[in-house]
Amino acid sequence: MAVSDHVDLDGFIAGVKRRNPGQPEFAQAVQEVAEDVFDFIQDKEEYHEYQILRRIAEPDRVISFRVCWEDDKNNVRVQRGWRVQNNNSIGPYKGGIRFHPSVTESVLKFLAFEQTFKNSLTGLPMGGGKGGSNFNPKGKSDHEVMRFCQSFMTELYRHVGADVDVPAGDIGVGAREIGYMFGQYKRITNQFTGVLTGKGLEYGGSLIRTEATGYGAVYFLKNMLEHVGKSLDGMRAVISGSGNVATYAAEKVTQLGGRVLTLSDSEGFVHDPAGIDQAKVDWVKDLKTRRRGRISEYVKEFKGATFHAGQRPWSVSCDVALPCATQNELTGPDANMLVANGCIAVAEGANMPTDLDGVHVFKRAKILYAPGKAANAGGVSVSGLEMSQNSERRAWKESELQAMLIDIMQGIHDRCAEYGGAAGSKYIDYVKGANIAGFKKVADAMLAFGVV
Numbered sequence: 001m002a003v004s005d006h007v008d009l010d011g012f013i014a015g016v017k018r019r020n021p022g023q024p025e026f027a028q029a030v031q032e033v034a035e036d037v038f039d040f041i042q043d044k045e046e047y048h049e050y051q052i053l054r055r056i057a058e059p060d061r062v063i064s065f066r067v068c069w070e071d072d073k074n075n076v077r078v079q080r081g082w083r084v085q086n087n088n089s090i091g092p093y094k095g096g097i098r099f100h101p102s103v104t105e106s107v108l109k110f111l112a113f114e115q116t117f118k119n120s121l122t123g124l125p126m127g128g129g130k131g132g133s134n135f136n137p138k139g140k141s142d143h144e145v146m147r148f149c150q151s152f153m154t155e156l157y158r159h160v161g162a163d164v165d166v167p168a169g170d171i172g173v174g175a176r177e178i179g180y181m182f183g184q185y186k187r188i189t190n191q192f193t194g195v196l197t198g199k200g201l202e203y204g205g206s207l208i209r210t211e212a213t214g215y216g217a218v219y220f221l222k223n224m225l226e227h228v229g230k231s232l233d234g235m236r237a238v239i240s241g242s243g244n245v246a247t248y249a250a251e252k253v254t255q256l257g258g259r260v261l262t263l264s265d266s267e268g269f270v271h272d273p274a275g276i277d278q279a280k281v282d283w284v285k286d287l288k289t290r291r292r293g294r295i296s297e298y299v300k301e302f303k304g305a306t307f308h309a310g311q312r313p314w315s316v317s318c319d320v321a322l323p324c325a326t327q328n329e330l331t332g333p334d335a336n337m338l339v340a341n342g343c344i345a346v347a348e349g350a351n352m353p354t355d356l357d358g359v360h361v362f363k364r365a366k367i368l369y370a371p372g373k374a375a376n377a378g379g380v381s382v383s384g385l386e387m388s389q390n391s392e393r394r395a396w397k398e399s400e401l402q403a404m405l406i407d408i409m410q411g412i413h414d415r416c417a418e419y420g421g422a423a424g425s426k427y428i429d430y431v432k433g434a435n436i437a438g439f440k441k442v443a444d445a446m447l448a449f450g451v452v
Contacts, residue, residue: 009038016057023106025327028356029113030057032371036435040419050451052443056116059086059109065155067133069148072141081152083131083159083167086112089445092163093129094119094380094387096170099177103132107327111170111351115380117438118373121412124384129165131156137172138292149180157185162193162390168383169198171243171326179203194390197383206386207398208405209379214248214349216378216409217322217370221347222256223413224368225320227428230344233257238318240264241325242288242295245349245376249322250281262313264325265295269313272298272305317341324349332357339365348372359431366427374412374434381408 007015012034017027034053041047063083071077082105085093095115098108108130116128133152137145160167169178178198185195192204199205208215222232235258239246242263250260259275263284272280280302287293299305314321314334321343323330327350330338335358338346345368348354352372354362362369382405389395396404412434419440420433 009034012038012053015054019058020106020109023104023109025104025106025352026109026113029110029352032352032356032359032431033113033117033435033439036429036432037439040436040439046447047443050447052446053439055446056087056439056442057113059084059112060088061085062105062109063159064105067135067148067151067155069144069151071144077148079133079135079148081131081133081155082108083156083165084108084112084129085159085165086128086130087116087442088127088129089442089449090120091125091127092161093165094126094168094383095128095130096132096168097173097177097181098130098132098170099135099137099172100132101134101136102326103134108132110327114351114373116442117435118377119380119384120438120441121374121415121434122377122381122384122408123411124381124408126380126384126387129167130170131167132170132173135172137177142176145177146180149177150184153181153184154188156181157188160185160195162195162387166194166383166387167196168380174198174244175200194387197386199386201395204386204390206382206389206395206401208401209382209386210244211248211251212382212405213376213379214245214250214324215252216381216405217245217249217324217347217349217375218252218256219378219406219409220370220375220413221320221322221345223410224345224347224370224428224430227413227417228368228426231257232320235259235319236261236317237320237322238262238313238316239322239324239349240269240313240329240353241323241350242284243324245379246322246324247281247285247288249324249349250276251278253322254278254281258320261318262316263295263298264313267294267296268307268309268311270295270298270305270307271313271316272302274302274304314338315341318343320345320347322347322349323353325353326350327352328355330354330358332361334358335361339367344368346370347375349376351376363429363431368428369430370416371431371434373438374416374430377412378405378409381405
């Protein structure tokens with residue numbers, strides 16, 4: 001096979017943008033990885049010869065389909081659904097399904113690309129995929145959500161399976177939606193298999209799956225701090241979001257002795273100088289899951305707290321920050337503000353919540369900064385463990401799963417540290433470490449398969 005000419009980074013990114021017009025989120029995700037991987041592969045001719053990075057940046061397939069359903073007034077509604085299967089070199093495609101008006105092909109391609117490296121870092125045999133629809137479950141009745149989920153799965157079932165592609169939940173897709181989709185899959189195929197994760201405990205789900213992403217992000221943060229001789233005890237934390245990831249991150253920070261100052265939703269954030277303790281976290285969980293309320297209601301319940309409409313919490317002085325809401329919620333100016341206010345560590349609970357400018361700010365400041373592909377891998381790790389339990393027809397105890405999650409997050413930290421350090425320096429570039437460690441495992445598997 002002829003050896004290809006090496007392309008510089010700018011030329012590679014220009015090619016990605018040219019092949020994927022109008023897809024800025026996907027181009028951003030590829031650029032963030034390529035900035036670190038390019039130096040690593042410069043002297044590895046086999047990676048160039050087999051065009052490994054170019055192939056990883058091209059999904060195996062993107063499936064797009066129409067989803068028709070009827071609302072409670074018998075109006076016919078039409079949405080668009082997707083499944084992006086990015087890479088299955090180390091295992092079945094694995095990644096969530098997102099229902100939100102912001103869902104586009106670009107967003108799902110970026111998420112599937114990120115998922116490929118995140119899953120690689122866990123050490124579990126899982127490839128990368130992502131799916132979803134621009135359907136918005138907010139304000140819909142249970143019956144409307146059920147009809148949509150059934151219609152969505154009627155199209156999706158052809159492309160998924162326990163050994164092919166195993167979706168999970170994501171934004172807008174919780175236990176209710178997973179249940180409806182699993183029921184429809186079982187109805188169509190007459191099979192009871194582990195085709196979805198995040199299932200209810202009654203039908204093959206795993207303990208601690210709900211908590212796993214938030215807990216995992218805090219475990220990674222704890223590992224980073226301990227690596228430099230620090231502890232979470234007494235640390236002030238700002239957290240964005242108020243869903244599962246944010247509330248369980250707040251819970252674990254509190255358990256480890258930290259003080260959580262903020263939570264947020266799409267309307268703004270609340271700042272509670274007294275700290276959002278366990279009782280307050282439980283109140284927020286109930287607000288968001290049972291009552292489906294807004295975070296602004298917090299200030300009516302807890303005196304001394306303030307609500308900041310239309311703002312994000314990064315202006316609040318803190319020691320550590322956990323962005324747990326959505327992509328690109330933390331910008332360059334936000335990152336500068338956090339650093340100026342004394343923040344020493346950031347652990348991403350969401351997928352790519354920091355834009356490229358913000359990433360560069362954190363790296364220049366050399367603070368402890370864990371990208372989502374490493375820090376928020378706890379959720380997919382427990383999803384992988386759910387797959388194993390389904391295959392074995394068994395269920396592990398909570399204590400066993402907690403121990404495995406802690407061990408997996410420690411392993412991810414150590415892999416990032418191995419590839420993110422530099423000779424003669426104590427600083428660890430966790431972004432670089434995560435990108436290279438995640439890439440290498442997938443790349444080496446691809447080399448083993450030849451050109452496929």
